[in-house]
Amino acid sequence: MKIPFVDLKTQYRSIQAEVDAAIRDVVENTAFIEGPRLEAFEKDFAAFCRASHCAGVGSGTDALYLALKAMGVGPGDEVITVSHTYIATAEAISFASATPVFVDIESDTMLMDARRIEAAITSRTKAILPVHLYGQLADMDTVLDIAKKRGLLVLEDCAQAHAAELGGRRSPIGPVAAFSFYPGKNLGAYGDAGGVVTHDPAIHRYVTEIRNHGREKKAKYEHARLGFGFRMDTLQAAILRAKLPHLEDWTEKRRAHARHYSERLKGVVELPVERPGRRHVFHIYPVRTDQSSALRAHLESSGVSTNCHYPIPVHLQPAYASLGIKRGALPITETCTERLLSLPMYPDLTPDQVDYVCDRVLAFFGRKG
Numbered sequence: 001m002k003i004p005f006v007d008l009k010t011q012y013r014s015i016q017a018e019v020d021a022a023i024r025d026v027v028e029n030t031a032f033i034e035g036p037r038l039e040a041f042e043k044d045f046a047a048f049c050r051a052s053h054c055a056g057v058g059s060g061t062d063a064l065y066l067a068l069k070a071m072g073v074g075p076g077d078e079v080i081t082v083s084h085t086y087i088a089t090a091e092a093i094s095f096a097s098a099t100p101v102f103v104d105i106e107s108d109t110m111l112m113d114a115r116r117i118e119a120a121i122t123s124r125t126k127a128i129l130p131v132h133l134y135g136q137l138a139d140m141d142t143v144l145d146i147a148k149k150r151g152l153l154v155l156e157d158c159a160q161a162h163a164a165e166l167g168g169r170r171s172p173i174g175p176v177a178a179f180s181f182y183p184g185k186n187l188g189a190y191g192d193a194g195g196v197v198t199h200d201p202a203i204h205r206y207v208t209e210i211r212n213h214g215r216e217k218k219a220k221y222e223h224a225r226l227g228f229g230f231r232m233d234t235l236q237a238a239i240l241r242a243k244l245p246h247l248e249d250w251t252e253k254r255r256a257h258a259r260h261y262s263e264r265l266k267g268v269v270e271l272p273v274e275r276p277g278r279r280h281v282f283h284i285y286p287v288r289t290d291q292s293s294a295l296r297a298h299l300e301s302s303g304v305s306t307n308c309h310y311p312i313p314v315h316l317q318p319a320y321a322s323l324g325i326k327r328g329a330l331p332i333t334e335t336c337t338e339r340l341l342s343l344p345m346y347p348d349l350t351p352d353q354v355d356y357v358c359d360r361v362l363a364f365f366g367r368k369g
């Protein structure tokens with residue numbers, strides 16, 4: 001059996017009529033930039049997040065960057081985040097001319113360890129940027145308590161956590177969250193796209209102006225301030241709007257596959273942990289084992305594609321050598337990285353496919369199902 005890591009083609013087949021109609025509508029109206037179709041998606045996605053505003057932008061990286069700029073993060077500022085993430089989290093901080101400061105993660109959830117934040121605060125700290133990695137919300141109550149007490153701003157990296165919940169609340173649990181709609185994300189476009197979702201009208205206004213060359217609504221060649229080109233394509237907005245009504249169903253399917261994996265692989269590999277009161281949306285299903293690379297090769301030879309999220313922590317990337325952070329600085333981050341393996345995860349997996357992956361994992365460890 002051949003099982004890809006992600007299968008976007010099967011998903012497209014299941015919603016082809018709706019997506020094709022949405023694409024045709026944009027093309028036939030030659031409405032490629034901004035317009036009511038973009039606004040309709042922004043309205044729908046804001047409602048989905050139970051927030052007041054969503055601004056569509058070019059990518060999740062753009063969303064992180066623009067949200068930081070909107071919050072006033074700039075030269076000399078430090079932003080506390082994690083090294084166990086996709087590099088874009090830290091890059092957005094660096095491109096906003098600020099410095100990322102990394103705290104270690106919780107060993108079970110692999111999310112920001114909020115108990116480590118206070119020790120990382122300096123006179124330059126401006127904001128905290130937790131990452132809701134793999135699809136589970138970080139400990140936002142502690143993050144927001146510390147932020148309030150210490151006068152810091154909070155931005156959530158929600159690139160992997162559409163529809164995730166904590167105590168029944170969705171992101172942004174704080175004032176603002178950055179989403180990615182990269183094709184493989186839980187809600188994916190057919191190209192690059194992202195969104196800044198916020199409860200704060202001032203942040204929304206800043207992002208909608210800056211993404212479009214500092215233009216205020218309607219005045220075409222009048223530029224109130226300097227902006228840039230960070231717009232979301234209307235074609236992507238239309239595709240995302242056609243897909244959004246399916247996201248709840250897709251999320252439940254991911255959760256069912258995760259339960260299935262966890263039932264069969266319990267005691268064989270270290271499983272992802274879902275904390276009580278949280279709704280994990282399993283963008284990724286990461287297991288941990290000391291034999292991750294041998295297991296990966298074994299699965300590959302059985303037709304099962306796997307991945308590793310992420311093999312090199314951000315603080316050890318050559319691109320961040322200038323920060324001068326040595327190996328050993330973030331021990332939990334560094335050891336979990338070496339032991340990770342992400343198993344195939346997407347809504348259209350069948351129970352047979354999950355069973356096949358589990359059979360192959362059990363066979364590798366010489367166990368019977």
Ligand SMILES: *Cc1c(COP(=O)(O)O)cnc(C)c1O
Nearest residue numbers: 059060061086088089159180182
């Ligand atoms: C995907 C991702 C991003 C970047 O999103 P793009 O749309 O690819 O720019 C940022 N942070 C995390 C955690 C991600 O997974």
